[in-house]
Amino acid sequence: MQKKNNTTNKEKSGKPKAQQRSKAAQAPQSKQPKKQRSSRPTNGSAKKYRKSNELPVKIAFLGGLNEVGKNMTLYEYKDDMFLVDCGLSFPDPEMLGVDLVIPDFSYVERNADKIRGIIITHGHEDHIGGLAYLLKTVNIPVYGTKLTIGLIQGKLKEHGLLGSAKLNEIAPGDVITLGGFTVEAIHVNHSIPDAIALAIKCDCGTVVQTGDFKIDSTPIDGGMIDLSRFAQLGDEGVLCLLSDSTNAERPGYTESERKVGESFEVLFRKAGKSRIIVATFASNIHRVQQIINVASSLGRKVAIIGRSLENVVNISAQLGYLNIPENVMINADLINRYPAENMVIITTGSQGEPMSALSRMAFSDHRKVEICPNDYVIISATPIPGNEKTVGKVVNELLKLGAHVIYEKMYDVHVSGHACQEELKLMMGLVKPKYFIPVHGEQKHLRKHAALAEGMGISKDNIFIADNGYVAEITNKSIKSGAAVPAGRVFVDGYGVGDVGSVVLRDRKHLGQDGIIVVTASIDYETGQLIAGPEVVSRGFVYVKEAEELIEKARKVAENCLESCYYSNINDIGTIKSKLRDAVSHFVYEQTKRSPMILPIIMEV
Secondary structure (H helix, E strand, C coil): CCCCCCCHHHHHCCHHHHHHHHHHHHHHHCCCCCCCCCCCCCCCCCCCCCCCCCEEEEEEEEECECCCCCCCCEEEECCCCCCCCCCEEEECCCCCCCEEEEEEHHHHHHHHHHHHEEECCCCHHHHHCCCHHHHHHCCCCCCCCCHHEEEEEHHHHHHHCCCCCCEEECCCCCCCEECCEEEEEEEEECCCCCCEEEEEEECEEEEEECCCCECCCCCCCCCCCHHHHHHHHHHCCEEEEEEEECCCCCCCCCCCCCCHHHHHHHHHHHHHCCEEEEEEECCHHHHHHHHHHHHHHHCCEEECCCCCHHHHHHHHCCCCCCCCCCHHHECCCHHHHHHHEEEEEEEEECCCCCCCCCHHCCCCCCCCCCCCCCCCCEEECCCCCCHHHHHHHHHHHHHCCEEEECCCCCCCCCCCCCCHHHHHHHHHHHHEEEEEEEEECCCCHHHHHHHHHHHHCCCCCHCCCCCCCCEEECCCCCEECCCCCCCEEEEECEEEEECCCCCHHHHHHHHHHHCCCEEEEEEECCCCCCEEEEEEEECCCCHHHHHHHHHHHHHHHHHHHHHHHHHHHCHHHHHHHHHHHHHHHHHHHHCCCEEEEEEEEEECC
């Protein structure tokens, strides 16, 4: 593994930011130094935009628009490109058998020689989950903050890529050079530590991409979002702002994460002598820290269940982002050795995922934890749009087992990591962009965010609502749509990447809804005369023992079809299969009004 700037970052980590920047300004350019920031203009008239430049900066959206997850953006100026984030999304219910969905990398592969690197804004799956698949095809330098790089290392190790990856650790305030771009990392608050926004500069002007953010005045890690830097950039002149739209429909401000800690204090005491089980997002380190703090103060032991959660907790503890008191954590295998009143279990499954730990507990299918009457279960998350039904199903099963369940808005057991309307407007007011592009969200989120921008005085003509595959071409004079680029969905199914497409999903759906009928027969190679069969077998269509007459009639239809082909001198196997498929399908639909998949198997002897 190659790293850049690691030693420099470690040396500067304990110094005030001003000292860090001053020293960075003196570093040699070949080591991609941090640059000294411009001071705020004193004459009250900032130079708003750079001089006219005919060459546009191009922003291609490869994922993250009109969807939740799979975030990926590509910047291009002249002959240089770089990427921001490479996430995944989880499959919809109709994506039968699919494990993950990642962006289409074909446009990146086509321009591999121009791409100078990829910057990751934070360590959530929807921003890092596709990175290992990208690096298998294009091994480019990766830049991220300490925790983000730590989480990436864990993923790359699983894929056998850690040794060849070019990982570079950066910190807020650092500036890196990627060809004709210079990119500054800016500290923001989110539901995971070490999240950053980006100030992207080229000859055309400055573009600010917020990443996922909120404005938390009392964050758990003590570092408030760097609003002063956003304001300074606004005074210097920002050409375009790309801002997180996830909570654009929600009025007001997002609550501080500390609010959840206060709720845990109340609920844990209310649980009395019950065993406490808390389900949360695996990557929400701040939430995990607060659960551990409250459990420790009440003399309870804490066990972690869920592979993804265990990995994140171990990495965060090693890097110093989790402070775990001595003798609090226990191995999950020892849970049953402690009285219920002394246990807190932190687990995954807050979204009702079928294979998650909490879901398996709810359906009595977990090897280590069995839900008992009076267990106190806290689901510390709000269902992602579309997951409401699966979460409700898990809640219902837990209640059937006698557990007491706290979920959604019953108490303040969850706050979002994304900015609400007033914070989004504050960001626009500070940055004062000429152009605005809402990102990260479904169409309703993007449209609402665009309306907020109009309300802040940004001209409708200067607002660009994009979709995956769109390219925004921006100059000082205009923002317009360029030629579209490939930006579809690639399905990951087991070890297969991209080998499952829409046709396969259609067949899986067909099989799941109507089942299959297999017709087998043997014919003479030279004459085409029927030698054996046909035999008819069904799966997922009807129970054969109760539909022997229907199956026998279907067999007779198949036999007549094959004999007809023989007497008509049809010898082409493809044609015979097609006619057999049509004949059986037509008969079955007439008899049942169902359309199972018909699979003819013809053997030439």
